[in-house]
Amino acid sequence: MEHEEGEWHEIxxxxxxxxxxQALALTADVRDLLLRSAPTxxxxxxxxxxxxxxxxxATALLxxxxxxxxxxxxxxxxxxxRMYELQDAxxxxxxxxxxxxVLAVEVVPEYREIAEGELAKLAKLP
Structure with missing residues (x-):
């Protein structure tokens, strides 16, 4: 995730x-950044x-x-x-x-993993 976070900062x-x-310059580095970031x-x-x-x-992709x-x-x-507020209540x-x-609409894998993890924790509660 650290590598991803660095790329996201660059984006x-x-x-x-x-x-x-500033116009987007489609340099090799920019192309590589967009190609690496897209699947994330x-x-x-x-x-x-x-x-x-x-x-x-390419600008639309960015x-x-x-x-x-x-x-x-x-x-x-x-x-x-909201989840923590409701849980506390x-x-x-x-x-x-x-x-x-969140899971019904989210497509970003990292965010989906977080939501799934929280849901799994909540499933263990009475």
Whole structure:
């Protein structure tokens, strides 16, 4: 995950530059970063390679990767907060439902693993 987190940081930095008006330069390093990062957010190798055909589609791929990282992180964080509140209040079914709701929509494997792990912990509780 540390390696992934480093790549995700690079994606955030690159996307921020592009949002600020800097054109995406499709260098070998940028292509490699996008190809390595795509599967970490459930984008197929085929889709990622096709997106590298031109700057416009590569920029769209960069945006999609960034959105999946950011939106998934926000969704998971919010659900975890609600889950802990419900768990503390004694509503274990409501707490479990928070993780099921995340799993119903989340595609990023790392975020899915976290939600599945929390759901497994909650399953062991009465």
């Amino acid at each position: 955030r930095v690159l996307d921020t530059r592009v949002q600020q008006g 957010v459930a984008i197929s190798d085929t889709e990622a390679k096709a997106a590298l055909a031109n700057v416009e589609s 945006r999609k990767i960034r959105e999946r990282i950011s939106e998934g992180s926000d969704r998971l964080s919010d659900a975890l907060f 004694g509503d274990l079914e409501g707490a479990r439902q928070q993780m099921r709701d």
